[in-house]
Structures are given as structure tokens and as C-alpha cells.
Amino acid sequence: MLSIRNIVKQYAGHTALSGVSLEVTGGQIFGLLGPNGAGKTSLIRIINQITAPDSGEVYFGGEKLNQSHIGRIGYMPEERGLYKKMAIGEQIVYLARLKGLSHAEATRRIKYWFEKLEIESWWEKKVEELSKGMQQKAQFVATVLHEPDLIILDEPFSGFDPVNAELIKNEILELNQKGATILFSTHRMESVEELCNSIALIHQSHKILDGRVKDIRNSYRNNTYLIEYSGNRLEFNGSEPFEVLGDSATDEGRLLRLQLNATTSVNDVLQYLIPQVSVSRLQEIIPSVNEIFIQKVNQKS
């Protein structure tokens, strides 16, 4: 769907992207992560053909990215904006026509979306009369109106209250089910794990990690487990088949964090524990994307 190959972008004084390559397969929800100033927006602008890379290429659906792809991409920038003095309906029609829709078709689709989001009464309203969250809803409609194959959302949930964030999230999922590929950048990790199939982590202009969320998390497993047990406090003397990371009391009983030795399995742990205490929970600790993110970024810097 979208193939980014060796993109380099330099601005006077600093490098925004150095040799970044990414593959976004069709139908995915792809998360572009990275701390502020990492180069996410630069990359998104290149995909949107707002700026051109110094070197490297972008392929869209197998073709080299060109002006004919503009109508197949929908973009909602992080800093959102609409003309303040222009009526909402007219404004979205204008933006849709710039993307190549006819006047009649744009009007028809806006009616559909406004009904869906229950904002029909806004048509004649001016942007300055709407709250920030309301403006973002309108902007979201403008982004997806021309039914783009690729929807690029820069920080899509910032500024939404939880109810509207949920609403927009569901709309994104629905669009994705209908076949649209979604690329969004965010630093809200919980939404990444909930929504994204794949992610890429960009830090200081370099891509430092990418792949499917599941694979990435699995690759960061380090045989750490959490065990909740009740009974006497365990005594450890070094003969147990694991390394103890922590043992603490809770309201319910005690919590043990442990890491397996190279040769042992979870079953060995259970066999060791069961004669001594009653185990009520056993869970593998898989690092969250958030933890991986922080770990990776700190490693680098």
C-alpha cells in the first residue's frame, strides 16, 4: 500500500529524517510513534506531498507517489484548522472539491456524515461559533469525505473529550473495516495497543523499531512472570528454578515477580511452588508498547 524507502530530509541546521524506510500494508492500522521533534510530522508531510524528501522514494499502491494520489489520501494535521468565518457545510464542500469531488457528491456525503455524527444542525454555523471538540468533528468529516484509501491522522485524539474520542475511534475502526488503511501518529500508547496492527518508532530522525505490535511485544518478552499466592511467606535460598525480582504483600496475599532461568519453564516454577503455597494467579509480564517506547528512547539517548 505505502512503501517508504530511505527517506532523507534535511532542514538548515538539522536532519529531520535520516534514511527512514517503512512498509505499510493495505488494510492496516499503522501507528507512527516517537517523541516530539522526532521527525513524524516531516514524514507525514512527505507522504502528503506537502514537502519533498531530499533523497529516497515513496511508493503508493505500487506507483511512485505523484499528484494523482492526492485524491486517494485524507490528511488531518495535528494542528487543526478551518476558516473561522466560513460556514461549516460550505467549507467542507470546498475542501472536498479541492480533493476532486463534485459539488453535488460532496454535499450528499456531508449530509450522510452529519447525520451519522448527529451534527446536521451545524451546516450554516461558522467555525468560530463551535467549540474546539466540535471543530475537530467537522475536520474529521472533511478528512474522510472523499473516501480516501489512505487516511493519515496526526494525533487524532488530542483535544477530544473521552466520549467524542471513543466516537472517533469507532469511526476510524469502521473505516478500516471498509478497507481504508490508516496511518496515525500519536504518543498516546494505550490507543496504540488498542488500535494498531503495526507500529514504527522514530527517534531523532531514525527509525529505531518497526513491525507488528504482537511481534514487537513478544520480542521484548524476557521470561518474567507474576505470581499471586497465599500461605506462608516463601523463603528463597538460591536453589529455586528462577530468579526472584520481588516479593511483596498485598491485601489478597503476596505477589512474586520472577524471571525464569535459561533452562527452566513455567511448569518447573509451578512444581516448585505448589507444595509450599497455594497459587491463585500466574501471568507472564509482556512489556507494553509504552514501556518499550520509553526503554528504546532512553537507550538511544
Next chain:
Amino acid sequence: MDKVLLIIQREYLSRVRKKAFLITVFLVPALLLGMYAVMYLLYKNSSEMNTVHVVKVLDDSGVFAGKLHDKTSLKFKSLNEPLTSAKKGLKKNQDEIILLIPKNYEDPKAVQVLSENKPSISTANEIERQMNEIATNNKMVAAGIDTAKLKSISSDISISARQVTEEGEKDSNIGALYGIGVAGAIMIYLSLFIYGAQVMRGVIEEKTNRIIEVIVSSVKPFQLMLGKIIGVALVSLTQFILWIILSLAVSYIASKHFNAPQSPLLGLIEGLKGVPVGNIVAYFLFYFLTGFLLYSALFAAVGSAVDSETETQQFMFPITMPLLFTYIISVSFLAQNPDSTLGFWLSVIPFTAPVAMMVRVPFGVPDWQLYLSMGLMIVGFIFTTWVASRIYRVGILMYGKKASYSELAKWFFYKE
């Protein structure tokens, strides 16, 4: 191209629909109408000038009888009824005046004019003038001076300036030419500023609204800039054309309703006879349009480099300087020396030509200079548009960075 048309359409409609636009469109004809109304009232006030006054003369001196001659608004008759009944008659007929000339008419305040209304100054002046002339004449005759000879001696010289052109000599009304030249220069100067600033404000608005990023993901920055500039240019042309049409309409209506024979417009047209008005209007539109394209591109670049209107000051200076400079020079110096070397240079350099050429055009400019100037205008606006668009495309995406001139230069040299 379709997209540029869409942008032009939006820029045009969003401005034309504004109340401020309608107000300014109607304000100028309204002011004109007001001017007509004031003139009409003034004219009504001095209606004696046009209504015919009958002056009944009672001449005890016998010097003036029969010698006072009628004017369009003054008819002299000798009083052939008793004074008392004539005085009563004044009440009935307000246009009647009684002129009493005693024997000692040369004494101060001896001659009296009686009327129901105070006679207008012009009526009184006319009577006074005629009486003085007659009295002087009489005295000259009495002193043995031949009045016919005297008349032939006194001279009345008035200069008629004639311009020698290829078509032969023609009348040139220097005052009117000066007026037209300066008026054209002022109009161009003001409209370049007003509409150039509109382009700049539009760019800043899009930048601060952050809608710019959405739009440039659909169109190229150059298309957006071009669409905006052309859109605003059309707005300004609409305004000029509406002004001309409405002013003519107002003048027409005023001439019908106020029945003012001396319409200022008619008077103006009278004064413009011999001046190629059509040509001047055509040159005005050409120099306004090319000048606007040239300057508004620079205004757009300035708008793209700043985050708010208050920051524009530092960049406005070099843009406004040539305009202001030419304006001052034009009004003070060029209008008096339209064919000077300075005039030539100012009217061919694209940055100063729109204002300077407007001053020169009414006086007649050699064809080759006109073609040179117009050609350079076109080259000039293509050049500034190119320079401005290179700064613009980078500037619109730069937030929160205070741009300096060296920064702008860097932006100019950025690759795509």
C-alpha cells in the same frame, strides 16, 4: 487548473459577500450622491441666479435709464406706477426688485434696492457693476476721453497651452492633466496597499488557522498563492467597476431629479475634453493589475513568514518604501516635470512604474517608453511571483519561528 479556479472562487466570494465590501461599494456613490445633494441645495439657495428677476428702475438722476441691459436672470424695466403701489406689488411677486436711483447717486448708500427677499449677492453685484460702468463711461465722455479708443487699448491676455503632437497641435489643459495624473497615482498607490494587505491578511489567516496544511495536502502552495492573488484582484476590479457604474448611475439620477445643470461630472468631462480618458482608464487598469500582481506576491511572502499581523512590520518596510517614495516624488515633482530623466526611470522600473506612469500618462508618454515600461511590468511581476512563491511554500509551514531576512534567503534556496 480546476483547483486554482476553485480557490479563486472561494477567495472572491468570501470577500465579496462580506458586509464591508458592500458598504465600501455603496459608500463611494453615496458620497457622490451626497455631494450632488449639497450642490443642489447650494444651487437652490442661490436660485436667484436662474430665476428671472424683474428690476423696476426709478431713476431720478436720469443717467442710467435705458442704459442698463438685460441679462439672462435680470430684466430691467422702468417703474411706471407710483412707488407705494409698486412696494405693495413686491409682496405678491417675490422676483421683483425695485431699484431706486436718487440724484445724488454717488453718495454712499444712496442707491437702494427694494425687494421682498434679500437679493442675492450676484444680483446686487451685477446691478452695481453695470451702474459703475455707465457712470464711469459718462465721466470719461465728460472728460473728453474717447471710450471706443480706450476699449481698444486695454488688453486682456489669456494663455492657451497647446501641445505639439504627431496629430498636430491640440489644446492641453494643464490643470486637468495634472489633476488626472495625481488622482490616478493616488488611486493606484492606495489600492495597491489596500488590496495587497488583503492578500497578506488572507495568508496569515490560513497560517494561524492551520488550515494551510490541509489545503497544501490537496493543492500546491503556488496554486494556493496564485488563486488567492487572482481572487483578490478580481474583488478589486469588481469594486472599481461597480464604483464606475454606480457613480455614473448616481450622476444620471442626480441630473434628472436635482435638475442641476452644472453637474460636477459634466463639468469634469468638459474639463477633460482633449484628454484621452479611455486610454488613461486602460493604462490605469493595466498598471493597477500588474502592480497588484507584483506587490501582492511580495505581500503574500511576508504573510507566510510571520505568525501574526503585528510581526509584519519589519518586512513591510522594504515593500512599502518604493511605493511611498514614488508617490511623494510623483505628486510633488513628477507632475510638474513629467518628461524628466527621473520620471523616465521611475516609470520603467517595475516597482515604481505603476504610480509614476499614472502621473505621466495624461501628459503623453512616447510609445517606446510605454511599451518598455509595460513589458518590464510583466517581467517584474513574474519575477516577484517566482521569488515570493519560493519563500511562501516554506514559510506557510513554519510555525513559531521568528523569521529574519537571512532565514527568508535560506527558504528561497530550499529544494522542493
